[in-house]
Amino acid sequence: MPELPEVETLRSDLSREIVGKKIKAVTVDNGRWVRRHKSAKAFRDLLEGQTIKAVERVGKYLLIPLDSGNTLVLHLGMSGQLHRAKTPKTPKIKHTHIVFGFTQGGELWFVDPRTFGEAFVSVPLNEAGQAALQLSDSVVNAEARVLRRRISELHELGFDPVESMLTWEQFGYFLHHKPVQLKAFLMDQHTIAGIGNVYSDEILFAAGLRYDRLSSSLSTTEVRRLYRALVEILAEAIKHRGSSLADEQYRDLEGRTGNFSQFHEVYDRAGLACRRCRNTVQKVKWKDRNTYFCDHCQI
DNA sequence: ACGCCCGCCTGTAAGC
DNA sequence: TGCTTACAGGCGGGCG
Structure with a gap:
């Protein structure tokens, strides 16, 4: 249900809120939300200690570039929500599946009752990997092509x-x-x-x-x-x-x-x-x- | 090879 | 009134 305008609203609010913050700890209640990774720990390891450089959006996807050159990608599916919490003591609402805690304080919660949402960390492909990706559509504009290269998982978007x-x-x-x-x-x-x-x-x-x-x-x-x-x-x-x-x-x-x-x-x-x-x-x-x-x- | 459609889920509300 | 059933939706994958 969150479509482009809803995700864009979240993007601009999030940008003000989390750019420059450092991810201190990540908790995931269930592998389902990070199903592209081998384990919840693999997902966590790619995030903890990273500083958030920006909050971007393509279609219904939120892209959060990190220090490491990797990008945290969030998709809300049809019932996904993001919530800001001021302290870790704030009581979790039902269906809170991922909690991002920041060194500077505050938390970001990924909440999703109907479970169609997901999160993953995209690692840039090397030259060979990029070559293997077929970027054949010559009509697609330059910006779209750059994105397809940077987030290989979204190369069909x-x-x-x-x-x-x-x-x-x-x-x-x-x-x-x-x-x-x-x-x-x-x-x-x-x-x-x-x-x-x-x-x-x-x-x-x-x-x-x-x-x-x-x-x-x-x-x-x-x-x-x-x-x-x-x-x-x-x-x-x-x-x-x-x-x-x-x-x-x-x-x-x-x-x-x-x-x-x-x-x-x-x-x-x-x-x-x-x-x-x-x-x-x-x-x-x-x-x-x-x-x-x-x-x-x-x- | 491509296009269609199911299944994944849970909360809400209509229907018997 | 209470239980059952249908429905909402994005998207990946399986089947035709």
Whole structure:
């Protein structure tokens, strides 16, 4: 559920909070959260004593570069949360799986009830390893390529639409080179990284396009409208600190909810009047996923 | 080789 | 009222 805007909100808050801090101790309650490592100890050993240099983001992933040249990577899955605790005495909330303690004081908790989140430390590949990675897509911009090299585990991730600027011609190329339904196009992390079920519906409403329109069928005007809607919706959502849905799973570092849900035009508004045309907002199952749209405004 | 869909999980809420 | 069942979601991997 945390999609790009929610992860970006966490990134900017975290950046203020932990850059320059040194990791003193890490506790992991269960190997599941660090499943890419041989053991929880292997994960801990790569972190303890390290100083945090920055907090970055690509798509729904948080990247935390360390002194060692390695990068701590966090993914929140669908119910993952990060919490800031002032002292180790703060009572742990349920489903706290990883605790990062800092030399300067304070803790960062990784909390995740539905367990789809994970953490791992990425170690840069040597020359041979990089050569073995196939970085064939010539259209992918320079920034995306640098990331793919630095975090080899994420080499299949597409470009980040907030961090990277794309011309609408490049965007049009992605849309046209393979015909897929627009919602699948937006949610496919291999092309554009960071958009999930909520924002794909909101972007498509803003663009006036149906979820099942084929990407290859878009006119030049529609390509521009979709790209513009994508950039604008994500920017608006970041401005309002993301969306917390009905279950309020998404919380920021201090436990506060996001404010963007009140601006949703279609997501979770089935049966209500479209704010633009007053027709009823529809809800359908699409590839086992809830999809909301306005039959009248989206073509 | 590629695309679709299941399974991983738990909290919440609808339904009998 | 209380128990059961369905559902929400991202993503990796398995199957067709």
